[in-house]
Amino acid sequence: MAIEHIFDSASSIMTVISFTTFLGILLWTFVLKGGKDFETQAALPFAGDAGDNAGESGHG
Template identity: 55%
Template sequence: MDIATLHSIFTVLVFVGFIGLVVWLFVLKRKPDFDEQANLPFADDQKPKQQQKQESDHE
């Protein structure tokens, strides 16, 4: 087995992995998961506001 054959096999494996990744991301209906993850940065902003409101209610 020479180096050209190894390169060809590696190229085919990477291509199959790429196609698998595309199918997993875009075809398997993962939109609810993506929507939840897209809102994660905003979840941190809500916590301090709620804590501030609770602290002001105690005064």
């Protein structure tokens, strides 16, 4: 019975650690980094010149 109690306690502790880590990742991503990085990365597909065909080289 003692070993089952140890495994139950370890399982509970790992659940709490995993959930805390998940909340920490969310906090770091959305609160500390802010929206400036996301806005910059969202604009990357539109950053190229309209007449630039560099992505189509090698076709045809």
